[in-house]
Amino acid sequence: MPEIVDWDLAALTAARLARPGPSVTFSEAAGVVSELRRLTEEAAEHVAAFTEMPPVVEAAPVQVVDRGDWAKANIAGLRKVTGPLASRMQAVQANPVLRTVGPKVTGAQAGTVLAYMSGKVLGQYEVFSGGVGTLLLVAPNIVEVERKLNADPRDFRMWVCLHEVTHRTQFTAVPWMREHFFAEVNAFIDASELDPEAVADRVRRAVSTLSDVVNDPQSRSNLLDIVQTPAQREIIDRLTALMTLVEGHAEYVMDGVGPEVVPTVAEIRSAFNARRASANPVEKLVRRLLGVEAKLRQYAEGRKFVAAIVDEVGMAGFNKIWTSPETLPLTSELTDPHAWVTRVHGRPAATAE
Template identity: 45%
Template sequence: MMTTTTKSGFSVGNAVDWDLAATVGGKLARQEPKTTDYTRTQAIDQLAESARASEVPVREVTGLIEGGEIPEARIVNRPDWIRAAAQSMRAMTGGGGDGARGRVPVVAGRVAGLQTGAVLAFVSSGILGQYDPFSAGGGELLLVYPNVIAVERQLRVVPKDFRMWVCLHEVTHRVQFRANPWLADHMSSALAVLTDDAGDDLPKMVGRLADYVRDRQVVVRNGEPEMGSTGVLGLLRAVQSEPQRAALDQLLVLGTLLEGHAEHVMDAVGPAVVPSVATIRNRFDQRRKRKQPPLQRLLRALLGVDAKMSQYTLGKAFVDEVVGKVGMERFNTIWTDTETLPLPREIDEPQQWIDRVL
């Protein structure tokens, strides 16, 4: 696996005290929903079984990974997920090198650790599951059972069905990465460019930011300045070099493809294995669209949560159209290498991808 090091050889991951991030994140995580021991045990057991049971139908629908061992999922609570996420981010960003760590002031590393821990704590209450291709074991599926319980209660859906439905999506991510190991390296390579600012001096970054702010007006709705996901991404681009902008586009497009493909597979497999799939899909989509309080909207925008929501919609529309026109077998050409991944403009115009690649 590639790690994100700057041109000078410095590892970005060493700028963060990851142990502190995991500790702080665990302490700041929201209280988990109250459950009986029976409900907790049942949820853990059903999620583990659903993760195993999802693998075969997902492989059949996607045509990815024929045969092979079905790995076990790890069922975790919020602090467990935060610790796993911190470890993954450390590995993904090249953290842990003793030589580079000495070049980062201890106070700066701790401040970064505190900030990272706070972000992980906020995110931890919304994660249902996640496939981590950067874990020490070479890839691991995590399912956060307190969040699954919280959402199924909120949506008032059949728990067993909802747990299987969640697993269909997350197991699709596991299949994507296990069938195409190069995807993890592609992500790491793009992230390395994105975090490499060693060749960029501060005046240039400030100048680009000033140009961005000067050329745009602040949008105000209902007496509040609006900061949507597009605005945050625009602000991020304003302080990036051209290679960094290209790397960001690569990550956004890949994320859109992976999420859209998982959504497509979830709906394709769902009716056969989830009896109440129509009700779950309808209520879950309504939940995604519901209006958030102002502070939460701001945090979601800053953390890219809303951008991720749009990835589900855009990505699914792309996969639905391509598979509908050429079938899943020809669609799978998309997993060949970096050249066959969609370009940013092709996400909105799937026919352009078909014309270019197929």
Template identity: 50%
Template sequence: MSGLIDWDVAARVARRLSPAPPAVSRDIAEDAVGELYRCASRAADHVAELTGLHEPPVTAATRVVDRHAWIDVNAGGMRAVLTPLIDKLAADNPVGRVGERIGGRVTGAQAGAVLGFLSGKVLGQFEFFDRPGGQLLLVAPNLVAVERQLKVDPSDFRLWVCLHEVTHRVQFTAVPWLRRHMLDEVSALTESMDTDPAALRQRLAGAASELVKVIRGRDDGAGLMAALATPQQREILDRVGAFMSLVEGHAEYVMNAVDPAVIPSQPQIEQRFAVRRRRGANPLDRLLRRLLGMDAKTRQYVDGATFVRTVIDRVGLADFNAVWASRQTLPSKAEIANPVQWIARVHA
């Protein structure tokens, strides 16, 4: 148990709340797992060609997992990320052993509810908090569920998704400083956290009004994290948001730039998947997505892909890849919105 959050409770609650997997026979499930491994291998060649980035000989692991395994990995990752912040909160605001035990179970259940919800949504993920080398996770039940919902060719859809997810694996292994960059930004957020009870209450009061906006659908889609942030933290969140727009947009660009002969039904997949993104699901699902800032993530795909496409069209792939040279060449939030500014700054 880790103080203010009981991660064992979080994992148990998440597994209990995780939606039931699609009904498939054992043979169909095994075929899907095998094909996903093959698609990930095929995708690597296309990603290398389309990005000009090359993974080192020993790269991150690729795993096809079910929802419960995804929960276990991400509970471990969240524990690693949040422990420094939790330790800081506990040091500045001691609650005693009884309060810690009770509060840890409550917050563990809350964290588990979030993980349980997300476990039914994530198709794939490059996770680099739980293991130093990172690992690519492909969530087989979710892929099967979505390809059935969209009524698209399963083999084409699986390769299409693998192109996106393998691009993330390539980004973080071919450009190894990216992982350190993200860890440093997380540390900066932790260090900037004001743990004074009065300040926390003030920001929670502001978050309450933001919650009303979320429920009414009048928020900006950034979730409650942004509402709780101080001005200094907002600057960090803007940097992280720009970075995520870059890596997500880059993967989006790759998955849609592959030769049409590779994925014949790609136009149909793109069209139906875009409609699914816009519509979301039931009202409760849409509310939870806004609370968690997932609408902002959808915008990251769109804005980031536009940035990548515009820069490559104007200066070519080799000059676009200057973006991976250092932290100083990463685009800012303003440059994601206006790629010409990035080109002028980096390629003046």
């Protein structure tokens, strides 16, 4: 079956364009890998105790990867996701508009994006892989950032592990979460617009969006918005609420586990946030175009949402959020956590002790 993206070309492009990692000796690299694996196991115990969410299915061991392997893992997942869309597009592949933006062009574009992201991602719970998903830690990026922050290596690595293990916990302690996420992604694909004129119109709007982002530093537009049909925007609203929750929950956990686990957590958080905010103008532009800025906002907004609910109803009360898709937050509730408490608990809850 023909694919809409030449994923082999995407992998080659990502490998060619990815920046080299920091300079380390073989012994140092082996030490980093060993420590990340060990800290992941330690983090799992801390996360389960803090969140009161013991996993109900066994997860695969962590994979400590380099930038190229991270890109390959994501390409494998994206290949699965785009398969159904490729099937639907066979009927319109003969159209000259779609032929122009062919698999090799989109493969090169995807590889370019993945090359950029491969140098930024510290870790990821890759949900599209087999089984219940795969926890990836990108060793060269972790080492590079800890050096730039002048952070204690062990503390920074544990801090990162806490965040990523929380994501693994969310998908292994909440039995319906993975299938619900897949269902939303599949619904998004099913709502794709294949009409050639509509595709051409979105290309024109992409050019307009690019100009808007370049000229307006406050713009929240990004190129990912262009692919959305009206039906897809509704799905994206639900997915955004879900991702804001899971990212915010991970941020809350990684800081909340406490100084006894990460003694320099306050210094790390301060330095890390300052680094995010101090990116050069070109870096900020690229992040906005790719929607990375929106993800960074999810961290902050989601953390506030989780903290407010835990403060009001305690961790057990917060964990009702994982009961079913109906108890997930609405987009409007992300900025009004008490509205979620009232809706899910059925009454205004007393302040947790």
